[in-house]
Amino acid sequence: MANMTLPEQAVILLAEDLANDVVLIRRALDKAGVKNPLLVVRDGEECLAYLRGVGKYSDRREYPLPDILLLDLKMPKMDGFEVLGAIRKEKAFSTLRVIVLTSSEEIRDVNRAYELGANSFLVKPLEFENYAAMMRTLSAFWLRCSAAPKLDLPLEAPGTAPTSTLQGSQPTP
Amino acid sequence: MIPPVPPEAVILLAEDLPNDVFLIRRAVANAGIDNPFFVVTNGEECIAYLHGKGQYANRDEFPLPDLLLLDLKMPKMDGFEVLRAIRSERRFASVRIIVLTSSQDIFDVNKAYDLGANSFLVKPHDFENFTTMMRTLAAFWLQQSTRASVTRPRGKGQDPGETAGT
Numbered sequence: 001m002a003n004m005t006l007p008e009q010a011v012i013l014l015a016e017d018l019a020n021d022v023v024l025i026r027r028a029l030d031k032a033g034v035k036n037p038l039l040v041v042r043d044g045e046e047c048l049a050y051l052r053g054v055g056k057y058s059d060r061r062e063y064p065l066p067d068i069l070l071l072d073l074k075m076p077k078m079d080g081f082e083v084l085g086a087i088r089k090e091k092a093f094s095t096l097r098v099i100v101l102t103s104s105e106e107i108r109d110v111n112r113a114y115e116l117g118a119n120s121f122l123v124k125p126l127e128f129e130n131y132a133a134m135m136r137t138l139s140a141f142w143l144r145c146s147a148a149p150k151l152d153l154p155l156e157a158p159g160t161a162p163t164s165t166l167q168g169s170q171p172t173p
Numbered sequence: 174m175i176p177p178v179p180p181e182a183v184i185l186l187a188e189d190l191p192n193d194v195f196l197i198r199r200a201v202a203n204a205g206i207d208n209p210f211f212v213v214t215n216g217e218e219c220i221a222y223l224h225g226k227g228q229y230a231n232r233d234e235f236p237l238p239d240l241l242l243l244d245l246k247m248p249k250m251d252g253f254e255v256l257r258a259i260r261s262e263r264r265f266a267s268v269r270i271i272v273l274t275s276s277q278d279i280f281d282v283n284k285a286y287d288l289g290a291n292s293f294l295v296k297p298h299d300f301e302n303f304t305t306m307m308r309t310l311a312a313f314w315l316q317q318s319t320r321a322s323v324t325r326p327r328g329k330g331q332d333p334g335e336t337a338g339t
Binding site (some may be wrong): 005053094095096105107110111113115117119120121122123133137138140141142144145146147148149150153155 | 278280294312317318322
């Protein structure tokens, strides 16, 4: 496929406050064979601090910008909707792929998340088997099929036609 | 309250090249996707379809899509302009837009996401990969991801704002 050649290196950031759910998601990813780096933040404020690279997240080698953000909605301090709103207000994160991952099946929450700029919306499955299947599908589509934006590039091509290739693809020598 | 069984997700393809329409149709069929599938062949037509204007006035015949597969290079109004127009209207916030283009330009990728595309796919070169892509797309977008409610005033008894499909 034409896009990323190293989809297994894409960084996943999980914003989830429930320790139990973090364990479950980790196990589901593992079961699905997704070996990508997974970093976890435990509330909305921490999530924004991570993305902005402030405080303990200032070292980008240790805390790289994620390719995908899996965002819980019900979190302390700052909930998922507030995080979404804040992310889409910042030009630096306008292209970040945000996938809501929540236990809410409320259509109001679904609509609001899409309106605020979520790329997709997933409802946490009740059974572990379904969780693993969901993570397998997520990885197949978002990490291996869909083209990834590059957050550290300016949005407009500088001057003449750009020659850059997609993230991860190897330039021909 | 248990919502009624949601109607099948409607797919709208905006693509000007007949060859690509043919290829995508076949790949979609090959991938086992039998959802309602509609085609518009330029950006203006795509907007007319969404607004229910002109030949698209009958929503029973031309239902609002849940998923828009959007080509970028199209006559009259290109995919970026379509994206900008759709995302400027709150009532279309729930339409999931997946760019499907031959462009691999990272600036196009960034621009599309910035304008509010939900995802970005590069058209594969061979048919087998096209089918695989459509199968993966269906597995994620039609089976796993939850749809927002699309207002279909004259749709099959769906109460807008109250039901969602998964």
